[in-house]
Amino acid sequence: MIKEIVGIQWGDEGKGRASHYESKTAALVIRATGGNNAGHTVVANGKKYAMHLLPSAIIRDEVKSIIGPGVVIDPDVLISEIKTMREAGVEINPEKLFISGKAHIIMPQHKKLDALYEEMKKNKIGTTGRGIGPCYSDKCDRTGIRMNDLISGELTPEKIGEMLKKANILFEKYDYETFDENEVYKTCMKWKEQLGEYICDVQHIIMETYKANKDIVIEGAQALYLDLDHGDYPFVTSSNPNASGAASGAGIGPTLIDEVIGIIKAYCSRVGEGPFPTEQKNEIGDKIRDLGHEYGTTTGRPRRCGWLDLVMIKDAAFINGLTSLCVNHVDTIGKLEEIKVCVSYKYKGKEIDYIPMNRQECEPVYKTFKGSWDTTGAKTYEDLPENAKEYISFIEEYTGVKVKYIGVGADESQTIIK
Ligand code: GDP
Ligand code: IMO
Ligand code: MG
Numbered sequence: 001m002i003k004e005i006v007g008i009q010w011g012d013e014g015k016g017r018a019s020h021y022e023s024k025t026a027a028l029v030i031r032a033t034g035g036n037n038a039g040h041t042v043v044a045n046g047k048k049y050a051m052h053l054l055p056s057a058i059i060r061d062e063v064k065s066i067i068g069p070g071v072v073i074d075p076d077v078l079i080s081e082i083k084t085m086r087e088a089g090v091e092i093n094p095e096k097l098f099i100s101g102k103a104h105i106i107m108p109q110h111k112k113l114d115a116l117y118e119e120m121k122k123n124k125i126g127t128t129g130r131g132i133g134p135c136y137s138d139k140c141d142r143t144g145i146r147m148n149d150l151i152s153g154e155l156t157p158e159k160i161g162e163m164l165k166k167a168n169i170l171f172e173k174y175d176y177e178t179f180d181e182n183e184v185y186k187t188c189m190k191w192k193e194q195l196g197e198y199i200c201d202v203q204h205i206i207m208e209t210y211k212a213n214k215d216i217v218i219e220g221a222q223a224l225y226l227d228l229d230h231g232d233y234p235f236v237t238s239s240n241p242n243a244s245g246a247a248s249g250a251g252i253g254p255t256l257i258d259e260v261i262g263i264i265k266a267y268c269s270r271v272g273e274g275p276f277p278t279e280q281k282n283e284i285g286d287k288i289r290d291l292g293h294e295y296g297t298t299t300g301r302p303r304r305c306g307w308l309d310l311v312m313i314k315d316a317a318f319i320n321g322l323t324s325l326c327v328n329h330v331d332t333i334g335k336l337e338e339i340k341v342c343v344s345y346k347y348k349g350k351e352i353d354y355i356p357m358n359r360q361e362c363e364p365v366y367k368t369f370k371g372s373w374d375t376t377g378a379k380t381y382e383d384l385p386e387n388a389k390e391y392i393s394f395i396e397e398y399t400g401v402k403v404k405y406i407g408v409g410a411d412e413s414q415t416i417i418k
Contacts, residue, residue, distance in 0.1 A: 003217050003218070004217075004218040004257050005217065005263060006241065006246055006263065007262075008320060009270075009309075010268070010269065011270075012296070013265050013328060014265065014326070014328035015219065016041050016042050016051055017042055017056070017328070019219040020042040020059070020060075022217045023055075023057035023217050026214070026215040026216060027214035027215055028063065028064045028206065028209045028217070029064070029065055029218075029219055030065075030067075030068045031053065031068055031219050032071065032219065033239045034071065034222050034241060035052075036074050036077045036130050037130050038221035040052070040056050043411045044059065045059075049085070052077060052298060054081055054097070055219050057217065058092065066098045066202045066205065069103055069202070070250065072106050072132060072139070074131065075194070075195055077130075097198050099199045104135055104146055104147075105149075107138075107160075108184060109171075110138070112131075112167075112171070114127055114131045116174060124273060125273055129299070136238035143162065143166075150188055150191055150192040157181040157184075160185050164178075203251050210252075222237050222239070224241065224316045224320060226241060228240055230242055232359055243322075259324065261322070261323065261324050261404060265292075265308070268305070268312075269288075269303040271303050272301075276306060278340075279305070288332070292305070307340045308342065309342040310342060310399060314353070314398060315355050324403065327405075327407065331376075331409050334372070334375060337371050338368055338371055340368050341367050342366055343366065344364075346365060347361060348361070367394070369387065369391050371387060375388065378416060380417075381416055403418045404418060
């Protein structure tokens with residue numbers, strides 16, 4: 001069985017939590033897209049873990065973790081993440097963690113370029129500043145350096161110099177310090193020493209696991225509305241975190257995937273710039289932020305908060321081919337007395353129930369629900385208060401997608417199967 005976990009709002013829906021949950025029966029979990037712009041939280045065994053590059057299943061000893069070909073890797077971040085995990089008692093060794101040789105490396109100049117590009121823009125994207133966009137650009141430009149280059153013996157200062165050329169011209173023009181190919185080469189050799197034993201041909205491992213009929217989980221990062229093609233361009237990330245993109249980033253064909261689970265929050269949040277029709281720039285937004293502890297796992301930025309937008313979820317269900325939904329933070333939203341849900345938009349004098357090209361011009365039309373529910377102690381769907389059940393049923397009815405499970409707290413034990 002192959003299951004895929006994808007975000008279908010603007011990220012931070014609880015994909016890490018869902019991926020860890022689904023990995024209970026899995027032999028293999030693959031992180032498929034993005035880089036350390038992601039921050040995936042798992043609360044389990046009485047501990048809180050924050051993953052940026054490692055799949056969330058890394059905390060399970062019996063599961064193999066793969067960083068797939070679609071991921072971009074900042075080796076320094078990965079080295080420090082491995083160290084932090086080990087300090088938290090998580091076992092990491094080359095029989096458990098495998099890094100795709102095809103994954104591209106976020107080089108030192110990429111992070112600087114990320115900052116410079118933002119500085120040069122009038123309308124800033126509000127990137128995480130982790131070098132994601134410039135790394136994917138070099139990948140598309142076919143000048144990127146891949147993890148396999150670290151161990152192939154073919155990497156030379158000249159090859160790095162070729163990659164650095166464009167960036168250094170720009171840095172000179174803007175009075176930024178330039179990069180020296182020999183220094184960057186030395187950095188690469190240090191990375192080889194620390195990560196070399198994990199780099200391999202992961203495709204082979206994935207295919208063998210599939211042939212042996214063992215369960216595989218694909219852990220998506222980011223979300224549909226941050227997708228390079230389907231998100232609010234240009235306020236997007238530089239990869240395709242939709243279900244097809246994540247399948248490709250993992251190296252698994254779409255027809256082999258049995259379940260595509262779309263993760264949502266019972267409200268919306270967004271970090272960075274871009275359209276957000278249901279945003280509440282008022283005391284309601286502030287209250288959701290406080291109740292849901294909505295501060296970025298990666299950058300610590302306060303997240304913009306607002307009502308659940310079901311038009312987004314309905315369109316996302318089709319683009320991703322969702323087979324089910326997971327709704328998180330049902331505990332959080334229930335603390336409000338009155339809850340609104342966007343069911344259509346007013347757009348150019350008409351009422352529409354799809355996402356048009358100019359989303360920033362959409363005015364949401366809401367349906368109101370009664371809140372004030374308390375999920376404390378709820379273990380089964382039947383235990384949930386009626387108002388909460390009504391809310392969940394409406395999500396299913398509107399989107400046409402069944403809810404598989406519900407989050408009523410951050411801890412893995414606070415997961416309710418529907
Ligand atoms: P991801 O990027 O999609 O993996 O999500 P993040 O980990 O960045 O953000 C989700 C946040 O919500 C984390 O702090 C989780 O611990 C927390 N969380 C997830 N599900 C629930 C839930 O059902 N209730 C509450 N209160 N917190 C949750
Ligand atoms: P997870 O996997 C939330 C957002 C950034 C910015 C835009 C582009 O934890 O859900 P980038 O650095 O990727 O070039 O930034 O995308 N962004 C995320 N927002 N969660 C994420 O990942 C994100 N990854 C990127 O805030 O708006
Ligand atoms: Mg996150």
